[in-house]
Every structure is written in C-alpha cells, then in structure tokens.
Amino acid sequence: MKIVILIFDNYTALDIIGPYEVLSKLPNAKVYLAGLERREYKDSHGLRISADYSINEITVADILLIPGGFGIDELLKNNEIIEWIQQIDHSTQWTVSVCSGSLLLAQAGLLNGKECTTHWRRKDQLRNYNVKVKDERYLQDGKIITSAGVSAGIDMALYLVSKIADDQTAKMIQLAIEYDPKPPFDCGSPDKLPKEMIEKLKNK
Amino acid sequence: MKIVILIFDNYTALDIIGPYEVLSKLPNAKVYLAGLERREYKDSHGLRISADYSINEITVADILLIPGGFGIDELLKNNEIIEWIQQIDHSTQWTVSVCSGSLLLAQAGLLNGKECTTHWRRKDQLRNYNVKVKDERYLQDGKIITSAGVSAGIDMALYLVSKIADDQTAKMIQLAIEYDPKPPFDCGSPDKLPKEMIEKLKNK
Numbered sequence: 001m002k003i004v005i006l007i008f009d010n011y012t013a014l015d016i017i018g019p020y021e022v023l024s025k026l027p028n029a030k031v032y033l034a035g036l037e038r039r040e041y042k043d044s045h046g047l048r049i050s051a052d053y054s055i056n057e058i059t060v061a062d063i064l065l066i067p068g069g070f071g072i073d074e075l076l077k078n079n080e081i082i083e084w085i086q087q088i089d090h091s092t093q094w095t096v097s098v099c100s101g102s103l104l105l106a107q108a109g110l111l112n113g114k115e116c117t118t119h120w121r122r123k124d125q126l127r128n129y130n131v132k133v134k135d136e137r138y139l140q141d142g143k144i145i146t147s148a149g150v151s152a153g154i155d156m157a158l159y160l161v162s163k164i165a166d167d168q169t170a171k172m173i174q175l176a177i178e179y180d181p182k183p184p185f186d187c188g189s190p191d192k193l194p195k196e197m198i199e200k201l202k203n204k
Numbered sequence: 205m206k207i208v209i210l211i212f213d214n215y216t217a218l219d220i221i222g223p224y225e226v227l228s229k230l231p232n233a234k235v236y237l238a239g240l241e242r243r244e245y246k247d248s249h250g251l252r253i254s255a256d257y258s259i260n261e262i263t264v265a266d267i268l269l270i271p272g273g274f275g276i277d278e279l280l281k282n283n284e285i286i287e288w289i290q291q292i293d294h295s296t297q298w299t300v301s302v303c304s305g306s307l308l309l310a311q312a313g314l315l316n317g318k319e320c321t322t323h324w325r326r327k328d329q330l331r332n333y334n335v336k337v338k339d340e341r342y343l344q345d346g347k348i349i350t351s352a353g354v355s356a357g358i359d360m361a362l363y364l365v366s367k368i369a370d371d372q373t374a375k376m377i378q379l380a381i382e383y384d385p386k387p388p389f390d391c392g393s394p395d396k397l398p399k400e401m402i403e404k405l406k407n408k
Binding site: 012013014016017018020021024031033040045046047048049050052099119120137148149150151152154155158159162167170171172174175176177178179180181182183184185187188189190192193197198200201 | 216217218220221222224225228235237244249250251252253254256303323324341352353354355356358359362363366371374375376378379380381382383384385386387388389391392393394396397401402404405
C-alpha cells in the first residue's frame, strides 16, 4: 500500500507526524513524503523534514494525505500542486486531510457537495467552497476523510486503519503509540472555552 | 527559553513532534534539535528530520527533552551522549522524557530514587535501575518529568507549559492544536486489552 503525504514550507509538523506514526505501522504499507521538489521543508518554527520524492515522481497512490499549516494559503494558488492532487486522487482508495489541508482538497474540487471538516479557525474559509462544513473530529464522505485541527489527524488515521485493515490492527497500533489521551485540561475544542479567548486566538 | 530535544537514528517521530508542536508555541521559546552530529536522522521507517546542532554546540538548556524509539538501546552504551545529558541537566529548569527516553535519563543516573514512567513495553527494562516505576500518563518528580509511550508526550508538554507559563497559556496551545482527543477505540493502555494481545505485541 502506497501512502503519499504532501509536504511544503510552513506545514504544521504534528499534522504530518500524527498520521504518519499511525499509518507507517500498517502492515505492507510504505509512506512517501512528496514535495514540489525533493528537498528539506521547514515548518513555521524552523523544523526541517525532508521530502523523499518530488511530486513529479509520484503518479499514483493508494492513500493521499494533505496536512495543513500556514503554508496552505500559498498552495491554494499553485496550479501545479492542485493539478497533481486531482491526478493522484483518480488513483486513490482514500484521499484524506488534516487541519487546513481540507482547503487544498476543496480548491481541487474534490469536496464539491461533500460533508467535511477542518481546524476550527479555518471553518469560515472552508465555507467559501461548495461544501457542507461540520463540527466533527474527523468525517468520512465516500473515499474522502477530512479531520479537525492538528492533533485530530491521529484519530483520523486510526479510523482509516480500521477501514483499510480491521479494528484489531487499529487497536494494536493505538496501543503501540500508547494513545490513551489524558490532556491536563478539557479545552481542546472552541465550544469548551470562553468566547473572549476564542476571539483572541482567532486574531493571532 | 532554550528547549533542547535530542535526536538520533531510529527515534520515534511522534515522541519528538508531539511535544515539539506544543513547546514551540510557548512564548519566547526556541526549540533546538541536537544530534551527535549536525545531520539528518532517520526514524525506524525512514522519515528524515534534521538536527540543527551537534550536541557539542549545546552546553546549556532550560529544558532538555529526551524522546524514545528503538534507537535508545544503542545510546544507552554511548558515553558521549550520557555525559552530555549529565552536563546539560546541571543547567536545566526541567529535564523531561517521552516513552523509552526515560531509560537514557536512568542510565545517566538522573532518575536515581525517583518516581518515573515509560512506554508500557519498556517498564521491565526501566525497573533494572534504582527507580520507582509507576503507571502514569506523565509523572513529575522534582524537575524531572517522564511520560508514558509516544503520544503521552503531548499531554506531558501541555502540563509542562502550565508549569513554565500558566494554565491559560497551556489551554490556548491545547486549543491551537485542537487537542480534544476522540480515539476510535478505548484501548490505548495495556490494561484495556486482552492479555493475549498484549503478549503478542510484547514479542514483536
């Protein structure tokens, strides 16, 4: 199984590595990181992850995963990337996104008329497309799965493993990464915090 | 605030990137990835993350974070790394680990007589040291915080932010990474799965 993750400058590292850690443990799967060029890409804080391939070297995939990050806005105007996503999607069993990565799927027309989700801070932007934006941790519509912000990619990837393999395999991977979350606060979703705090964060 | 994360071959990517995504958002903080040499390091599946510095270039840190992974066993025999950890620890406000990273802290003598934790699969190995191994998601003993396996580093890092800054800052970061976990299964800890399954995973 060929799993292709797009990488670009100003990605959010956990958008990539959350699902990567889960999907790379799928039996008989190999993850390919693909960027516009075969080089290092920096996240917004300077972390450097290397692309194994340029997108020109990747013509098919079983799973295509689009992560998010501030760099997404630049990519929305990049026809080479948009056309590549459209082309790869023809071959995929699953096309999935984490966080603001859903905007790129929407821009490529792959979410037309579909239910989808994204980072809470990006929902208004996603509503500009012909889509039905929902408040879900992750959401499947046909072969497309979109996820909420950043850390939601872990939940989505475990769900995806349960669909590709079976529940048993997903559970084994969940245990391998000891994903028994106990966040110190119950505030990971905007409905769980005061409105002033949300507005403050929105304007950052 | 200078946050130093050790990187080495055969690290577990999420051990690094979970806490990285949280700690890099701490105001006035900078994360430094340091390896034995200044080069790319591969995880067990071939993902390449670059070290910004060699450990010789880092002589002090406010926070030292040791991630885990299969590569830890090799490092336990590496005196250069052990001595560097001991030296850096003299300068830190916090010395923390994720997953099997706690073994390296134990090998450096930093957990002597302390309560600590690690990945469930590594607990027997950690018990060989003069430490009190506990079943916790993360555990603070003085300035040391150790975490359970892989994904536990996210919870630990949010807790650490609440201690360094305040609860408000930790909550804002938790919301920024939309960490409102909803794993598809309730099986992220070995006490939540049948014993046969645990044994199967232990022998892998």
